[in-house]
Amino acid sequence: MKFREIISSVLAVVAVVGAFAIPFAYQKQRMTSDHNVRTITLTGLAPQGIWTQDEVNGGNYWKAHFKPAELNLKAGEQIRLILRSADVVHRFYMPQLGIGPIELVPGHTEVVNFKADKEGIYPYYCTAVCGDCHFHMLNMRGLVAIGKEIDTKTAPIINEPLCMVNITSDLPSFTDITQKGHFLFQTRGCVTCHGVDGAGGIPNFNYVRGTVPALNTLASKMSLGSKDEVEAFTKALEIKEGPAKDKPEPGLSNWPLSFAQYQSVVKTIEGGSPPLKADPNGPEPPLFMPSWKENLDHEQINSIIAFLISEQKFEEHTGWGN
Amino acid sequence: MSEAINPNLTPQSVPSPVPIPAVVRSAPTPLTPPPAREGWRIDLLKMFPLLKWVVKQRWFQFVVILPNLFLFLVFLAAGIWGTPVGNRNILIVFVWIFWWFLLISAMVPFLSRIWCTVCPFPFFGEWIQRGSLTTPKMATPGAKGTKIGINRYFGLNLRWPKALSNIWMQNIGFLGLCTFSAFYLTRPIVSVIVLGSLIVVATVLHVIYRQRAFCNYVCPVSGFLSLYAMSSMTEVRSKDADVCLKCHDKSCLVGSERGWGCPWFNFPSKMERNNYCGMCMECIKSCPHDNMTVNLRPFAADTKLKGYDEAWKAFIMLALALAYSVIYLGPWAFFKNLANYTESGVGLPAFIGYALALWALPMVIIPSIFSAFHWIARKVAGAEPKPWKESFLLMAYPLVPLGLLAWIAFSVPLIFINGSYILVTMSDPFGWGWDLFHTAHTAWSPVVPQLMPTIQVFIMALGLILTLKSTFKQAGKVYEDAKAKVRFAAPMAIFYTAIVLLFIQLYVN
Numbered sequence: 001m002k003f004r005e006i007i008s009s010v011l012a013v014v015a016v017v018g019a020f021a022i023p024f025a026y027q028k029q030r031m032t033s034d035h036n037v038r039t040i041t042l043t044g045l046a047p048q049g050i051w052t053q054d055e056v057n058g059g060n061y062w063k064a065h066f067k068p069a070e071l072n073l074k075a076g077e078q079i080r081l082i083l084r085s086a087d088v089v090h091r092f093y094m095p096q097l098g099i100g101p102i103e104l105v106p107g108h109t110e111v112v113n114f115k116a117d118k119e120g121i122y123p124y125y126c127t128a129v130c131g132d133c134h135f136h137m138l139n140m141r142g143l144v145a146i147g148k149e150i151d152t153k154t155a156p157i158i159n160e161p162l163c164m165v166n167i168t169s170d171l172p173s174f175t176d177i178t179q180k181g182h183f184l185f186q187t188r189g190c191v192t193c194h195g196v197d198g199a200g201g202i203p204n205f206n207y208v209r210g211t212v213p214a215l216n217t218l219a220s221k222m223s224l225g226s227k228d229e230v231e232a233f234t235k236a237l238e239i240k241e242g243p244a245k246d247k248p249e250p251g252l253s254n255w256p257l258s259f260a261q262y263q264s265v266v267k268t269i270e271g272g273s274p275p276l277k278a279d280p281n282g283p284e285p286p287l288f289m290p291s292w293k294e295n296l297d298h299e300q301i302n303s304i305i306a307f308l309i310s311e312q313k314f315e316e317h318t319g320w321g322n
Numbered sequence: 323m324s325e326a327i328n329p330n331l332t333p334q335s336v337p338s339p340v341p342i343p344a345v346v347r348s349a350p351t352p353l354t355p356p357p358a359r360e361g362w363r364i365d366l367l368k369m370f371p372l373l374k375w376v377v378k379q380r381w382f383q384f385v386v387i388l389p390n391l392f393l394f395l396v397f398l399a400a401g402i403w404g405t406p407v408g409n410r411n412i413l414i415v416f417v418w419i420f421w422w423f424l425l426i427s428a429m430v431p432f433l434s435r436i437w438c439t440v441c442p443f444p445f446f447g448e449w450i451q452r453g454s455l456t457t458p459k460m461a462t463p464g465a466k467g468t469k470i471g472i473n474r475y476f477g478l479n480l481r482w483p484k485a486l487s488n489i490w491m492q493n494i495g496f497l498g499l500c501t502f503s504a505f506y507l508t509r510p511i512v513s514v515i516v517l518g519s520l521i522v523v524a525t526v527l528h529v530i531y532r533q534r535a536f537c538n539y540v541c542p543v544s545g546f547l548s549l550y551a552m553s554s555m556t557e558v559r560s561k562d563a564d565v566c567l568k569c570h571d572k573s574c575l576v577g578s579e580r581g582w583g584c585p586w587f588n589f590p591s592k593m594e595r596n597n598y599c600g601m602c603m604e605c606i607k608s609c610p611h612d613n614m615t616v617n618l619r620p621f622a623a624d625t626k627l628k629g630y631d632e633a634w635k636a637f638i639m640l641a642l643a644l645a646y647s648v649i650y651l652g653p654w655a656f657f658k659n660l661a662n663y664t665e666s667g668v669g670l671p672a673f674i675g676y677a678l679a680l681w682a683l684p685m686v687i688i689p690s691i692f693s694a695f696h697w698i699a700r701k702v703a704g705a706e707p708k709p710w711k712e713s714f715l716l717m718a719y720p721l722v723p724l725g726l727l728a729w730i731a732f733s734v735p736l737i738f739i740n741g742s743y744i745l746v747t748m749s750d751p752f753g754w755g756w757d758l759f760h761t762a763h764t765a766w767s768p769v770v771p772q773l774m775p776t777i778q779v780f781i782m783a784l785g786l787i788l789t790l791k792s793t794f795k796q797a798g799k800v801y802e803d804a805k806a807k808v809r810f811a812a813p814m815a816i817f818y819t820a821i822v823l824l825f826i827q828l829y830v831n
Binding site for chain 1 (some may be wrong): 763
């Protein structure tokens, strides 16, 4: 009887200790199985609008303030990137390194293995509209530096939360409207869907075109046929009131058409645009153009348009006939 | 106070050649045979000798609690250190979806309070109190510990206050917990706080009060288990009342070296209801005459509510099944937002309004409507009725099978719609990327969602049949005259039918 009691007491203690110790021991064993691989865990947090390397769990999620991730990788390192979402569906996307978009279902874990052999500083994003602060997920905290230090002076810095409903942060001063537009494009979230420099190509499930439209051909769509015409239209955009129909800018071959297209672009940015479905009976495409009326003023919209038309690649005119 | 519970280890004065412990000798109630049982019984221990051998082993309860305790603690760890995402945290998924469904749809209807057999809440408290996990301690002169019956216990072993010897605390506690349900259903850490607190309170009360005072009077889960166990198809009972009458030992009550005295304050040989039997099987072990067993019996065989506390428990459970069906199954975001006000941002005043409504429904509104129908029924019946309380409790009984079926109807979609989360979390309980059983990436796949309303309507229709049958049967206990019985039962039947139609309306639409 005494033996049975001793055995049962030992088993009870083992059960209590084991319940807490075994999961952690197993997890530790999993994470350290390969010493040549550096494991980095990134967790997407919608309320703060950040990716964090901090431990996010059921015990601290509701109260803690998490530190945005700072990823400084050594060139040549083999990386195991563990991606998680702590709350809503995020979509991790690091285009220059060919990672993603990877859908992160809350509570699930996705693992990406890659070698950090391409020196440089690369942004990564959440390309799902995951909350009011979605666009905050691409600030400098969303940069991965491989073999370099992130220069906080040159990297785009956003000091205040960039939640969609509350974009009030002061912009850095820009002398060039195109640079300002580039900054806004990067920091206000356009880049998360329309791609680096407006190259587009991000998959949008069940969208009629398959991918988010590229914006770096906007100049062509606005009938701006040369760099000179782009510069001319940019001048019109620099005016505080913006282009006006009855004030054609000199040097533009088809002002009425360019102006009409400009108005159409402004309307789309201000009012948003629902994506057309490829399969009418299928689900709504996850990405859509939201309304920016409340978050971008007219000048800022013009700056973004100036940036986008500057991205148009024109064929060099050699003057030799070919 | 509910008469079913015996707060003083009740006790019968019986002629006995052996010295009966003081606690038993002081008992006033004469030993009488238990009332005749309604319906058939099948002795499961006779039918399955292996089962009998197992439940008679001293290690039986320990062996079934231990893995449950281990898993429960793993779940708590997952609640703290696992993913904050509710439907991916094993604590939320296993406790509030899987366990709840099993409990209400399988354990309670078929196995009575079998959950109390394996419940981890009182494990530590009982360990301290008994100073043992498997072996009964015998009281010997001069030995350390408190003598109760002929067993010895550690701790203060105070008697539970008589004023609280009912299930009102459980009623209030359960209603209180349900008020904040949206918090712990979605936030693992809140579930940890709730469930962890129950372990702490259970442990403390075991050290202060005798035996399973926590389970009998405080545990909010135990409260509704006690009510719905009346419907269950199994029971622990004596085999032969004569054997108990002639028994001198009363080991089932006072304990012996074979088993502890009933920790639930029952006198097992006289037990006539399942309500307060935790199915620990100690009486089966301790009985020297092998006269205790586990029976299979008809559904809803216990038909007597013994106090307003039990009747109000029935009101509370029915009202919450109704409210939860609206809040969690209904399409009205408004109600969900009220229940989960911290996330929805509806504000504290709106939540207070919701809480007041949630409390008023079972505590005032439904009992008032029930009382009105009961009053009308008595008037319509015409004949001299039994006292108000007696007929009130008799006619409140049909709420038990009705409430149980309503909870099953509510719980079925939980498992059919969200069951795939069980597969996911069992492979990756913490949301750390494990895949223990290769089911971690199972996609959310509702099972026959289109059939849910049909299944729910079928369950509620079954509930209506059982309820109406029970209503007329209970009415016969109030009025012997056949016509008066029918006149009395008719308004109550209308009341119950209206409730079932309300549920059906909710589920269909």
